[in-house]
Amino acid sequence: xxxxxxxxxxxxxxxxxxxxxxxxxxxxxxxxxxxxxxxxxxxxxxxxxxxxxxxxxxxxxxxxxxxxxxxxxxxxxxxxxxxxxxxxxxxxxxxxxxxxxxxxxxxxxxxxxxxxxxxxxxxxxxxxxxxxxxxxxxxxxxxxxxxxxxxxxxxxxxxxxxxxxxxxxxxxxxxxxxxxxxxxxxxxxxxxxxxxxxxxxxxxxxxxxxxxxxxxxxxxxxxxxxxxxxxxxxxxxxxxxxxxxxxxxxxxxxxxxxxxxxxxxxxxxxxxxxxxxxxxxxxxxxxxxxxxxxxxxxxxxxxxxxxxxxxxxxxx
Amino acid sequence: xxxxxxxxxxxxxxxxxxxxxxxxxxxxxxxxxxxxxxxxxxxxxxxxxxxxxxxxxxxxxxxxxxxxxxxxxxxxxxxxxxxxxxxxxxxxxxxxxxxxxxxxxxxxxxxxxxxxxxxxxxxxxxxxxxxxxxxxxxxxxxxxxxxxxxxxxxxxxxxxxxxxxxxxxxxxxxxxxxxxxxxxxxxxxxxxxxxxxxxxxxxxxxxxxxxxxxxxxxxxxxxxxxxxxxxxxxxxxxxxxxxxxxxxxxxxxxxxxxxxxxxxxxxxxxxxxxxxxxxxxxxxxxxxxxxxxxxxxxxxxxxxxxxxxxxxxxxxxxxxxxxxxxxxxxxxxxxxxxxxxxxxxxxxxxxxxxxxxxxxxxxxxxxxxxxxxxxxxxxxxxxxxxxxxxxxxxxxxxxxxxxxxxxxxxxxxxxxxxxxxxxxxxxxxxxxxxxxxxxxxxxxxxxxxx
Numbered sequence: 083x084x085x086x087x088x089x090x091x092x093x094x095x096x097x098x099x100x101x102x103x104x105x106x107x108x109x110x111x112x113x114x115x116x117x118x119x120x121x122x123x124x125x126x127x128x129x130x131x132x133x134x135x136x137x138x139x140x141x142x143x144x145x146x147x148x149x150x151x152x153x154x155x156x157x158x159x160x161x162x163x164x165x166x167x168x169x170x171x172x173x174x175x176x177x178x179x180x181x182x183x184x185x186x187x188x189x190x191x192x193x194x195x196x197x198x199x200x201x202x203x204x205x206x207x208x209x210x211x212x213x214x215x216x217x218x219x220x221x222x223x224x225x226x227x228x229x230x231x232x233x234x235x236x237x238x239x240x241x242x243x244x245x246x247x248x249x250x251x252x253x254x255x256x257x258x259x260x261x262x263x264x265x266x267x268x269x270x271x272x273x274x275x276x277x278x279x280x281x282x283x284x285x286x287x288x289x290x291x292x293x294x295x296x297x298x299x300x301x302x303x304x305x306x307x308x309x310x311x312x313x314x315x316x317x318x319x320x321x322x323x324x325x326x327x328x329x330x331x332x333x334x335x336x337x338x339x340x341x342x343x344x345x346x347x348x349x350x351x352x353x354x355x356x357x358x359x360x361x362x363x364x365x366x367x368x369x370x371x372x373x374x375x376x377x378x379x380x381x382x383x384x385x386x387x388x389x390x391x392x393x394x395x396x397x398x
Numbered sequence: 399x400x401x402x403x404x405x406x407x408x409x410x411x412x413x414x415x416x417x418x419x420x421x422x423x424x425x426x427x428x429x430x431x432x433x434x435x436x437x438x439x440x441x442x443x444x445x446x447x448x449x450x451x452x453x454x455x456x457x458x459x460x461x462x463x464x465x466x467x468x469x470x471x472x473x474x475x476x477x478x479x480x481x482x483x484x485x486x487x488x489x490x491x492x493x494x495x496x497x498x499x500x501x502x503x504x505x506x507x508x509x510x511x512x513x514x515x516x517x518x519x520x521x522x523x524x525x526x527x528x529x530x531x532x533x534x535x536x537x538x539x540x541x542x543x544x545x546x547x548x549x550x551x552x553x554x555x556x557x558x559x560x561x562x563x564x565x566x567x568x569x570x571x572x573x574x575x576x577x578x579x580x581x582x583x584x585x586x587x588x589x590x591x592x593x594x595x596x597x598x599x600x601x602x603x604x605x606x607x608x609x610x611x612x613x614x615x616x617x618x619x620x621x622x623x624x625x626x627x628x629x630x631x632x633x634x635x636x637x638x639x640x641x642x643x644x645x646x647x648x649x650x651x652x653x654x655x656x657x658x659x660x661x662x663x664x665x666x667x668x669x670x671x672x673x674x675x676x677x678x679x680x681x682x683x684x685x686x687x688x689x690x691x692x693x694x695x696x697x698x699x700x701x702x703x704x705x706x707x708x709x710x711x712x713x714x715x716x717x718x719x720x721x722x723x724x725x726x727x728x729x730x731x732x733x734x735x736x737x738x739x740x741x742x743x744x745x746x747x748x749x750x751x752x753x754x755x756x757x758x759x760x761x762x763x764x765x766x767x768x769x770x771x772x773x774x775x776x777x778x779x780x781x782x783x784x785x786x787x788x789x790x791x792x793x794x795x796x797x798x799x800x801x802x803x804x805x806x807x808x809x810x811x812x813x814x815x816x817x818x819x820x821x822x823x824x825x826x827x828x829x830x831x832x833x834x835x836x837x838x839x840x841x842x843x844x845x846x847x848x
Contacts (some may be wrong), residue, residue: 084720084820087728089487089738093812094727095409095567096754099819101767158767159575198771200820217495344773344784354615379770395804396641396781 092116101199105159108285111277112166112334119322120269123174127266133178135165160199163186167207169340169372170330172214173277176221190276204381205338206397215374225263237264239326240370257324267334268327278333287337290346295332295360296323296391302361322364331338331356331373341381348384348391399605401632403651405780407813409635409734411598416549416693416700419571421578423704424717426818427503429480430472430708431483431745432458437534438541439465444494450477453585454683455504460495461532467542467748468532469494470684474502474697474705479697485747486711486730486739493745496708500742508681513581517679519604523595524679531678532687534747537561537572537638537668538731540749543675546667547593549660557664558591558599559647560672562614563638565604565632566732569752570670571689574702577604579673583621586672589679594665600647601669604628604637635734636811640666642780648730670751685748687844690714694755700755705746711753712742727761729754734812764821775814775824781807785814789824792831800831808832 120127142161146154152314155161168188172181188210196202215222225237238257258271267274281287307318322328327335336342336356343352356376363372422795426427435441442459452458452471459469475498484491502507514752519527529544549555560583564572575583585642587599603611614628623789629639640651642661643666659666667675677683685707690700698719705714711728715721721728721742729736739753775785783804805828814824 085723086722086725087740087742088725088736088761090727091738091741091823091829092731092810093734093740093816093825094729094736094754095760095816096764096818097407097409097816099817100764100821101819104770104772104819155768160770191630200768255722284822289484339770339772344771344776344786346777393776393779393782393784394404394638395652395654395783396645396807397657398782 084211084282101158101160102214104286105163105280105286108163108334109159111280111286112170112267112275114273115170115267115270115330116166119170119174119266122269123266128173129178129183130172130174130178130266132168133181134169134172134185137182138162138165138168138189141186142194145190146198149194150198155198156200161189162194164206165209165335167267168210169174169332169351171211171265171327173222174266175224175231180218180221184214187213200340202340203385204378205335205341205358206337206352208378208381212374212378237326237370239364242321242325243364243370254320254324265327265330268330270328271324274329274333278329281333281337287333288346288349290330290349291342293351294350295336295357296328298354298357299323299328299361302358306361306365322361326364326371328360330363331360331377335373336366336380337376341384343384343387343391344373345388345391345393348387351387351391352384355383399629399632400646401634402637404782405778405813406634406636406642407440407778407816408633409816410562411633412567412693412695413570413573413606415568415695416691416702417573418701419574419700421569421574421689421702421704422428423838424472424706424709424714425513426498427706427709429478429495429710430468430498430706431495431710431800432472432708433485433745433747434459434469434492434494436469436540436707436748437467439463439467441492442466444478444492444827446477446481446494448479450476451475452477453497453502453504455686456662459530461542461781465542465545467534468530468684470532470686470828471496471688471764472708473498475499482567484650484741484744485606486741486744487737488740489688492503507740508654508680508683513585514680515585515588518586519592519679521593521595525609527577527679528593528675531674531684533647533678534669534748535668536670536674536688536748536751538712538735538748538751546665548592549594549665553660554663555594555596555660555665556585556598557648558587558594558596559664559666560590560599560601560641560669561638561640561643561666562601562603562607562669563643564734565608565816565835566633566734566752568693568734570693571668571691571702571751573607573610574691575670575689576607578619578826580614581621582676583669583672584617584621584626584678585680586674587626588623590665590667591671596665597833598701599626601626601628602631602637602647603628603645604633604697615650622725636780636809636813639780639809639811641809642660654804688748689761690746690750691752691754692718693752695760697755707748708745710742711739711746713786714743714746714753715755721755722757724758725761728758729756734816737812765823765825766819769820769822772819776821778813778817780811780813781809785828786822788831789822789827792827792834797831797834801835801838805831805835
């Protein structure tokens, strides 16, 4: 073998980070929550997650192969992440065919329509979830496959929202450990936080978005609570952080690269926006939970935030 | 510990490959090819012809203007040709080819090895000597040193910063100079302080070179070098960038182009340049040799050579066991900012602080994927730019928008491409954008003059 000199502009070395590793890390970070969910809600969790992941990957493969006619992009694992996140946003008892429909919407409409990974303005998994929430409201709020707990038949957010007197039965330790009803991925606060710490450690995400969202929600709840004279526990900050999709949304959904701002300053504004909108919907809106809508709305604001939150120019 | 304010990356420094190799004096080459452009500015004018006899250190290329540099003969012998030959990048440049006969130096050059510390020359005299000696920045930029030292009227230097950072991975020539030729360097610093009329000099060294820091501090205290301090800096690339180093040492940021370091009262010189200044001022020795690192994981051996300019790069590589087989990248400089050499008959030039050989996987580029808007390039950019955007604007040829987004601030450090998880050649495009925008700006300025 002869020596072959070749030229390219600098830099000549690379840090070794790649998209697949990042997406793999996200999947890995979601595993503890999946385990908690399977333990609490049963084996059906794994089945639904598998259906979502497989349909997302197949849809992305088919579109890439037959419409884009390019190199397939399923190897970057982003479709797997979308699949897991979509499943995490569904109740465990949902019929499998609805999951398939959700996956098609998530990948085909939410992602590939715009050109695939990195081009989508909205989080694909959220696109799928919101579509299903509107198209199949009954199945999407059927929580009968779940833990037989005191507040069964519904999740904590609507229960407490419409029957505040039940507040005395809340057990925060149970909520923390995942002993509550909800979408497959939103129960198990401890597992989600662990996943988040892993992502921070691997530098997949930075603290800015999750802290901005959760901090805003806590402060917002505390302020409104104080405004009511502190009488209602519904405004308790800890309750809002543990209930519903707050942690899943703040750590895993809102931090999606393509749909969140580029600069740290922008990330803070984006996070505060999500926190405020979520709390407004939770406290005064028609829906008991507002995380998905809040992220969706702030996704739309991301290009604007990017335009106005530029990094600080050196020397200015 | 101090460092620069924004961005930066942490590549593995790979200095262990060559850092313990003491400086070896390279055997004199039988032939040298001396390019008439080894600096930023106008090419020098050759003042010798075929058949002329030259001595070592004799002027053979006259600087063409203020921003230019003299070129001297690195060996003694006969000029065999003055013609265009390919440089490392394959571009044809005027070079003076000299065939060696013995090693006879110009008479006024002091070849004694003793350190000569006393210097009573005025600033103007020092700068004149530096200019005559053809000294340029040896860290890689090759900017004529006398231009840097000539502080414009109405401005005042407050601190001299000596760049001993050597943040490029692999390279160890500055490190070896600090370890083995420290007194020459420190005397050079004293002379430079006289030249720019400052009382204080700071040698910035990254903390991956603790022995160099200790060695310099020891010498400064023991031999009473007044006003010189060594400042350890936190390991981070591109700390050796001029603006980054000034910010790390003084906390002050040089405004965007066209502002110069002197606007914040700083003059920056490389450690190897300080040695060249010492030799020029105290020993009348022009810049005809330098320490160059030969390194790479696949080389038979690694070295730090004291080599004459104009020595054939291929001959130097042969001394390290020759190039490995397969796909190889041969770099003039380090892997972050070095330029790929495609013609191994090219000569060693003043700005070449190292020759790095990357082979196989290390030399390959990853497959380009879609931008996932992760923002890692934005976080890594030490100039506070948005590389993903600048690269895209250049790709779309939106030169006006690239200008609005300050593409000319780019220092081409490569942090963006290094950090991109989609292996996008961000800097490749940004460079094109930057060059086009600079051309546009110059064209506008010329049009306004008329």
